[in-house]
Each structure stands twice: as structure tokens, then as C-alpha cells.
Amino acid sequence: MAQRLSAQRVTLIALGVDDLERSGAFYETLGWQVAQEMPGVKFYRLKGLMLGLTGKAALAQDQGRAGAELGIGAMALAQNYAAPEDVDAAFAAALSAGATALKRPQEAEWGGYSGYYADPDGHVWEVAHNPFWPLDAEGYLAEPESP
Amino acid sequence: MAQRLSAQRVTLIALGVDDLERSGAFYETLGWQVAQEMPGVKFYRLKGLMLGLTGKAALAQDQGRAGAELGIGAMALAQNYAAPEDVDAAFAAALSAGATALKRPQEAEWGGYSGYYADPDGHVWEVAHNPFWPLDAEGYLAEPESP
Numbered sequence: 001m002a003q004r005l006s007a008q009r010v011t012l013i014a015l016g017v018d019d020l021e022r023s024g025a026f027y028e029t030l031g032w033q034v035a036q037e038m039p040g041v042k043f044y045r046l047k048g049l050m051l052g053l054t055g056k057a058a059l060a061q062d063q064g065r066a067g068a069e070l071g072i073g074a075m076a077l078a079q080n081y082a083a084p085e086d087v088d089a090a091f092a093a094a095l096s097a098g099a100t101a102l103k104r105p106q107e108a109e110w111g112g113y114s115g116y117y118a119d120p121d122g123h124v125w126e127v128a129h130n131p132f133w134p135l136d137a138e139g140y141l142a143e144p145e146s147p
Numbered sequence: 148m149a150q151r152l153s154a155q156r157v158t159l160i161a162l163g164v165d166d167l168e169r170s171g172a173f174y175e176t177l178g179w180q181v182a183q184e185m186p187g188v189k190f191y192r193l194k195g196l197m198l199g200l201t202g203k204a205a206l207a208q209d210q211g212r213a214g215a216e217l218g219i220g221a222m223a224l225a226q227n228y229a230a231p232e233d234v235d236a237a238f239a240a241a242l243s244a245g246a247t248a249l250k251r252p253q254e255a256e257w258g259g260y261s262g263y264y265a266d267p268d269g270h271v272w273e274v275a276h277n278p279f280w281p282l283d284a285e286g287y288l289a290e291p292e293s294p
Contacts, residue, residue, distance in 0.1 A: 005177075005178070005236045005237055005239070005240035006177040006178060006179075006226070006236075006237045006240040006241060006244075007226050007228070007237070007286050008177075008178070008179045008180065008191060008192075008193065009193060009194070009226050009285075009286050009287065010160065010193055010196075010198065010224050010225065010226065011225055011226055011227040011280075011282075011286070011287060011288055012223075012224070012225035012227065012273070012275075013157065013160065013222070013223075013224060013225075014222060014223040014224075014225060014273070015221065015222055016220075016221025016222065017221070030152075030153040030155075031152070031153060031155065032153075032155045033155065035291075038257075044155060045155075045288075045291070046155065046156060046157055047156070047194065047195050047287075048194050048195065048283070048285075048287030048288050049157075049194075049287065049288055050280075050288065051157065056221045059221060059223065060221075062250075062255075062261075062263075063223060063249050063250060063263045063271055063273075064249045064250030064263055065249060070219065070220060070221030070222075071218045071219065071220060071221070072217065072218065072220055072221075073163075073217060073218060073219055073220015073221070073222050073270070074162065074163025074164070074203045074206060074207075074217030074218070074219075074220070074268065074270075075160070075161060075162055075163065075217075075220050075222055075270070076159075076160075076161040076206065076210065077157050077159070077160055077161075078157070078158055078159035078160075078161060079153070079154055079156050079157065079158055080158040080159065081154070089152045089153075090152055090153045090154070092152070093152035093153040094153060097153075102210050102211045102212060103209075103210060103211030108209075114209075116209075116210045116211055121221065123220070123221075123222070124210055126159070126161070126210075128159075133158075133197075135158075136195070138156075138195075139154050139156050139158070140156065140158060140194075140195030140196065141158055141192075141195050141196055141197065144182075144192070
């Protein structure tokens with residue numbers, strides 16, 4: 001019953017930003033297409049969910065904690081790629097667009113290949129190749145085969 | 148070309164936690180099913196992506212900034228629901244599982260119905276009904292109709 005009440009699902013990832021113009025320019029330089037735009041907010045469509053950018057103050061207020069200082073969180077958003085070369089290319093593209101390198105792509109202990117960068121507001125992105133997680137044609141995680 | 152190099156895609160949302168047992172218990176009390184588990188990490192499958200829980204120190208180290216204090220970020224993860232009553236139920240379920248209420252579900256300025264809570268580590272979740280974003284049968288955002 002609990003499962004019916006709280007879905008195992010994410011339909012929006014909202015990132016608070018200092019300067020919507022600057023952040024939008026970063027993601028759009030990477031080739032992202034805006035799906036919806038309203039004063040103070042921009043949405044980019046992912047598969048079944050949106051990634052939204054909104055001002056930090058507005059986000060804090062909307063969350064019912066107006067005035068809260070929203071910092072760099074214990075969080076990362078990852079993009080998986082089919083090959084290590086794609087990881088290198090994505091990492092280079094992000095730096096070209098103004099990202100800050102945190103960890104250059106390298107072999108990871110867990111058997112994959114991974115790097116990290118921060119977007120203009122410090123939100124952390126991982127770019128990774130994980131040989132154990134097959135991807136579908138769109139680059140999302142393939143559904144597991146039925147038992 | 149930029150679009151090819153950096154995909155408009157998220158395949159993993161990684162949340163850093165203080166106590167993996169406690170955090171896992173929270174999500175599993177909500178009915179979430181573990182897809183993959185390894186020492187220090189738990190993954191829950193969403194649609195085409197995973198939500199992963201991992202220790203904050205391990206996350207900071209993996210990100211190439213060992214010892215960094217990872218706080219509460221300028222971020223929210225949202226679950227959209229088909230009706231305001233579903234939002235109320237999801238909010239109540241989260242509080243029952245140990246979440247901290249930030250904002251009780253209420254009519255939102257943008258025309259929907261929304262509440263916010265924090266998970267045991269302070270990660271912020273929104274539960275919302277958005278009459279302007281149609282959902283598919285799985286509760287994810289419906290694909291836009293082709294023009």
C-alpha cells in the first residue's frame with residue numbers, strides 16, 4: 001500500500017541558480033533545448049521528467065523556507081555514455097561551456113570510467129561509462145529483462 | 148554538434164547520506180524497491196535512470212573533493228501526481244516514514260497544488276499536482292504531441 005501512496009518516481013529535478021541567464025546559457029551551449037519558459041524559470045525536457053532552473057531565492061521561498069541559504073548539496077546528477085570516448089567528449093564540451101572541472105575522466109574503482117564537473121552554480125554532474133548498465137537507443141538505462 | 152557531445156539526459160541521481168541504513172529505511176518504508184545494492188551504495192530504479200544513495204564522504208571523495216562538507220543544496224526532486232488527493236496521500240506517507248514537513252500541500256501560485264518535505268538527510272522533495280503537465284500511465288510526464 002505504501003507503494004501506491006508514494007511513487008518510486010521523479011518527474012522534475014529543480015536546480016536553484018544565482019543567475020538564470022547565465023545558467024540557461026550554460027545548458028543551451030551544451031545543446032539543450034528549452035521546453036518551457038516562464039518568468040524566473042526554464043524547463044528542459046528529459047525522458048518523462050523535466051530539469052528546471054529557477055532562482056535560489058524563489059526556490060527557497062517555494063519550499064517554505066524563505067531566506068534559507070541554499071548551498072552545494074550532497075548530490076550529483078549523472079549522464080551515462082556508451083563509451084569512454086563519449087565521456088571525454090562530454091566532459092570537454094562542458095568545460096568549453098564554462099563548467100569547472102572537479103575530476104578529469106578516469107578509470108573508476110567500480111570498473112567504469114568517470115569524471116565530474118560543476119555547473120556555473122556548483123551543481124555537480126558526473127559523466128560516466130558504466131559497462132554494467134546497458135543503455136537503450138536514447139541513452140537511458142535499458143529496462144531490465146523480465147525474469 | 149554540441150548536442151551530440153553532451154546529452155540532454157540524466158541517468159542517475161546520486162544523493163549523499165549520513166547513514167545508508169537510515170536513508171534506505173526511509174525510501175523502503177515508502178515502498179521503494181532496491182534494484183541493486185553494493186557495500187556503501189543502494190540503487191532504486193526509476194524510468195530509464197537510477198536514484199542512488201551513498202555516503203556523503205564517499206560521494207565527496209568520488210567527486211574529487213575529499214573532505215568537502217556537502218550540505219543541503221539548491222535543489223528539489225519532484226513527484227507529480229494525477230490529483231491533489233494523491234499529493235496529500237504522498238505527503239502523509241512521507242511524514243509517516245520520517246520525513247520533515249517543509250510546506251504542507253496547498254494551492255500554488257502557478258495554478259497547481261504542491262507541498263515539500265525533507266528526507267532524513269535534508270534532501271528536498273516536492274509532491275505536486277500540475278494540471279498543465281499531463282502524465283502517462285506510469286505517472287511520468289507524457290511526451291508532447293508532435294506538431
